[in-house]
Amino acid sequence: MRHVIALDVGGTGMKAALVGANGELLHQARRATGRERGPDAVVDGILDFAAELYAHGERHFGEPASAAGVAVPGIVDEALGVAAYSANLGWRDVPLRDLVARRLGGVPVALGHDVRTGGLAEGRIGAGRGADRFLFVPLGTGIAGAIGIDGRVEAGAHGFAGEIGHIVVRPAGTPCPCGQRGCLERYASASAVSEAWAAATGDATADAADCARAVASGDPNAVRVWRQAVDALADGLVTALTLLDPRTLIIGGGLAEAGETLFSPLRDAVRERVTFQKLPSIVPAALGDTAGCLGAGLLAWDLLDTTDRTEVTT
Secondary structure: OOEEEEEEEOOOEEEEEEEEOOOOEEEEEEEEOOHHHOHHHHHHHHHHHHHHHHHHHHHHHOOOOOOEEEEEOOEEEOOOOEEEEEOOOOEEEEOHHHHHHHHOOOOOEEEEEHHHHHHHHHHHHOOOOOOOEEEEEEEOOOEOOEEEEOOEEEOOOOOOOOOHHHOEOOOOOOEOOOOOEOEOHHHHOHHHHHHHHHHHHOOOOOOHHHHHHHHHOOOHHHHHHHHHHHHHHHHHHHHHHHHHOOOEEEEEOHHHHHOHHHHHHHHHHHHHHOOOOOOOEEEEOOOHHHHHHHHHHHHHHHHHHHHHHHHHHO
16 A cells, blocks of 8 residues: 655654555554754654654555655755754754655655644645635744645745744834744743733743633633733734735644634734735634644655656656
């Protein structure tokens, strides 16, 4: 059975699958990333995991994987196949695509940015299915974005496209590790809401999920903290939709798990801010934490589709 390897590398864990031609998940596995052992050990762990998946496919499906897709965090040069930088994993300029291809005996390998890869999956088979233009924004520890155009995701000239979390929404505001002040992710990420709610309650263990529950119960302090985050998020999103004009705006990540506690005021806040812009559909992400792995599988199949088309043409 023809299949590909899909591997999503996170800061703490790796999710993997063998994916069939129709998108069916033939085998799934998880493993710790092991970043505490250092960047070289992380790379070795990725290569070992990929080799195990390759061997599993050969044993159970009668042939080895035809290609592999790998999604990683940080700065990624997808054209060169290089994991350029990751603060969480501690690596710089790792030629990961070539390393994986070599370990797998020369099969084609695609390397992608984790958020863009997750956005690819949401756009094609998730909440953005059928939308020719979409923006995927996961609200987690930080805020990133993926710009979807006709079934692909735009990386930009230097691999930085979609970094909506570093739109300045509060000039001269809270310092951001990126070097600016007032970045969106300092106000509207799950970690920013957790920090604000912990400060408001005096409870260092309070987090964004606690704040959302308190909002749902009508706590005025929680409503104030939540409103500030929603207002900042709406400001950032209106800037993005003014530039990109997406048909669908997909919100994911931990903060989106609050459901209508987030989406109802967010839709209202965005609607209040638009003037000439067309209001996109604002919907929750559909694929959860499987998006990156599913997107890696799509990257791998895209490689094979391109190869097949080239062979037919030539």
